[in-house]
Amino acid sequence: MDFIKEIFNGNFMPHGHCLLWRGDLLFLHVGGDLLTFTAYMLIPIALVKLVKSRDDFRFNWLFLMFAGFIFFCGATHLVGLINIWNGYYYIEGIVKFLTGIISMVTAVMLWHLLPEAISFPSRRQLQQKITELQQAEKQLAESNQRLEAEVKKRTAQLEKIATTDELTGLYNRREIMRILDVEISRVSRQQTALSIMMLDLDHFKAINDQYGHQTGDVTLQNAAASISQGIRKTDAIGRIGGEEFLIIMPDTTIESAYDHADRIRQTLAVQKAADTAEQGCTVSIGVAQFLQDDTLQSFIQRADETLYRAKAEGRNRVCRSLSE
Numbered sequence: 001m002d003f004i005k006e007i008f009n010g011n012f013m014p015h016g017h018c019l020l021w022r023g024d025l026l027f028l029h030v031g032g033d034l035l036t037f038t039a040y041m042l043i044p045i046a047l048v049k050l051v052k053s054r055d056d057f058r059f060n061w062l063f064l065m066f067a068g069f070i071f072f073c074g075a076t077h078l079v080g081l082i083n084i085w086n087g088y089y090y091i092e093g094i095v096k097f098l099t100g101i102i103s104m105v106t107a108v109m110l111w112h113l114l115p116e117a118i119s120f121p122s123r124r125q126l127q128q129k130i131t132e133l134q135q136a137e138k139q140l141a142e143s144n145q146r147l148e149a150e151v152k153k154r155t156a157q158l159e160k161i162a163t164t165d166e167l168t169g170l171y172n173r174r175e176i177m178r179i180l181d182v183e184i185s186r187v188s189r190q191q192t193a194l195s196i197m198m199l200d201l202d203h204f205k206a207i208n209d210q211y212g213h214q215t216g217d218v219t220l221q222n223a224a225a226s227i228s229q230g231i232r233k234t235d236a237i238g239r240i241g242g243e244e245f246l247i248i249m250p251d252t253t254i255e256s257a258y259d260h261a262d263r264i265r266q267t268l269a270v271q272k273a274a275d276t277a278e279q280g281c282t283v284s285i286g287v288a289q290f291l292q293d294d295t296l297q298s299f300i301q302r303a304d305e306t307l308y309r310a311k312a313e314g315r316n317r318v319c320r321s322l323s324e
């Protein structure tokens with residue numbers, strides 16, 4: 001108890017006596033201590049607020065130690081202020097001692113931490129890293145774009161290869177049949193006319209036999225080009241067999257399909273007559289219009305039968321299906 005009493009014994013000679021109670025000295029000491037105390041109380045509050053709002057900071061504990069250290073420094077100034085009038089030198093000593101301990105611990109921790117803190121990348125280094133990463137990201141985006149364009153180009157090439165007949169550049173059998181299937185669905189819904197031509201070169205085997213396979217290929221290509229030039233943009237043409245072609249004519253009745261077919265036949269016949277290299281060929285054509293009960297197979301079959309009738313009737317002619 002005596003010890004506690006002694007601690008709170010304020011009867012030592014107050015500091016005011018050392019200052020001879022002079023107003024100017026009192027003003028400097030009291031004013032300086034008051035200002036320092038106020039500042040030393042505000043700094044820990046700011047540090048605690050900072051630590052609370054930024055839990056991503058590393059070394060938060062160090063900020064808290066600084067806060068404690070500055071708080072105790074403030075406390076020594078407060079006691080020093082009181083001791084101008086009352087000599088609480090035990091309390092001042094205890095507060096100074098505690099300040100010394102926490103200052104020492106903070107200093108030791110700070111030195112311990114120094115190598116790790118120094119090894120942190122500087123703001124400039126971080127900025128440089130960010131710039132490098134941004135450049136790498138840009139390059140990646142550019143090469144991605146190039147890759148996408150290449151994939152699109154290749155996909156288009158593959159699609160073309162998958163749907164095109166290599167020799168003539170027309171649609172291949174699978175693609176022209178797919179188109180016909182689509183047109184049949186459309187015509188069934190819209191109740192419009194749809195006609196097809198089945199077209200076969202006459203005595204084509206003889207050209208192969210007489211002039212060779214290569215000449216036969218050229219004949220096929222020439223015929224394909226002539227037929228393609230004779231059709232409308234909305235029509236579709238494909239090679240469905242060796243020297244056999246299918247032309248799809250949407251919104252076309254059998255009458256106009258027949259006229260159309262005959263114009264193609266005449267063009268090829270005229271070309272053959274004028275041909276000196278023996279690469280021309282006449283053509284037989286079967287024309288059919290889609291009927292309500294038709295399926296893709298029955299439609300094709302009717303056109304095919306009509307074509308064979310044209311062949312049987314002497315070739316170089318157009319026949320129309322008898323079902324319409």
Ligand SMILES: Nc1nc2c(ncn2[C@@H]2O[C@H](COP(=O)(O)OP(=O)(O)OP(=O)(O)O)[C@@H](O)[C@H]2O)c(=O)[nH]1
Binds near residue numbers: 212216241311
């Ligand atoms: N050069 C060439 N010939 C082909 C090609 N595809 C099929 N052929 C040939 O075309 C010929 C077709 O002969 P056929 O079916 O007897 O027909 P065709 O001689 O035209 O007689 P018709 O149709 O009755 O007038 C065969 O000799 C096949 O080898 C090809 O891509 N190139």
